Amino acid sequence: MSLKTVLETGLETVLGKIETAVRDRGPGRKPVLVAVSKTFDAKAIAPVLAAGQRVFGENRVQEALGKWPGLKSAHEGIELHLIGPLQTNKVRDAVALFDVIETVDREKLARALAREMGKQGRTLPVFVQVNIGDELQKSGVAIEKTGELVALCRELGLNVIGLMALPPANRPPGPYFAQLADLAKKEGLDGLSMGMSADFEQAILLGATHVRIGSAIFGGR
Numbered sequence: 001m002s003l004k005t006v007l008e009t010g011l012e013t014v015l016g017k018i019e020t021a022v023r024d025r026g027p028g029r030k031p032v033l034v035a036v037s038k039t040f041d042a043k044a045i046a047p048v049l050a051a052g053q054r055v056f057g058e059n060r061v062q063e064a065l066g067k068w069p070g071l072k073s074a075h076e077g078i079e080l081h082l083i084g085p086l087q088t089n090k091v092r093d094a095v096a097l098f099d100v101i102e103t104v105d106r107e108k109l110a111r112a113l114a115r116e117m118g119k120q121g122r123t124l125p126v127f128v129q130v131n132i133g134d135e136l137q138k139s140g141v142a143i144e145k146t147g148e149l150v151a152l153c154r155e156l157g158l159n160v161i162g163l164m165a166l167p168p169a170n171r172p173p174g175p176y177f178a179q180l181a182d183l184a185k186k187e188g189l190d191g192l193s194m195g196m197s198a199d200f201e202q203a204i205l206l207g208a209t210h211v212r213i214g215s216a217i218f219g220g221r
């Protein structure tokens, strides 16, 4: 099988599974598929673009700068999500290139983003990332500080559309997804970015509005 066929099969399969999960879940909006293209080059991304996918996720600003300006100018309607940690010295590049920032997790970053968006005249939707498993090594705001950060983002004029999280690896993700959904509801937020290749169907059943899927579309990294 050619590389192109393999890639298209991944996308079609994922879209089919999303449809099924949405049917099983019942009423609600259709989740947005964020195709996570980190580590894959423009050539590997091309077939997925050709198949009509327009929402993509990258976890590193520097890496994204190497491939997305060209892909964006060659294709209409691309929406690029930053799904990895953002250092304040990269905020300028991030605001210029990305369309959605999913990883707002601290006051300093919220302030830098608000300032830079004002400067560039680009009001990007953002998610607040929550450290839902309370893990030392993971980014994300602590669960008990989430309300405070969401409130600050709103005061700063950021367009907060939801919460994002990565549950701990090697533990059943269901309870974490449910907890994130509760937290979002409490904060009056509709958006829920949760679920990756291994667990997106369960995330959809628990209310995900955005699923971030890499390896199931592009293959192993």
Ligand SMILES: *Cc1c(COP(=O)(O)O)cnc(C)c1O
Binding pocket: 036, 038, 059, 083, 084, 166, 196, 197, 198, 212, 213, 214, 215, 216
């Ligand atoms: C890599 C990554 C994903 C996608 O992971 P897969 O298991 O390849 O689907 C989703 N979210 C974040 C934050 C990631 O870094």
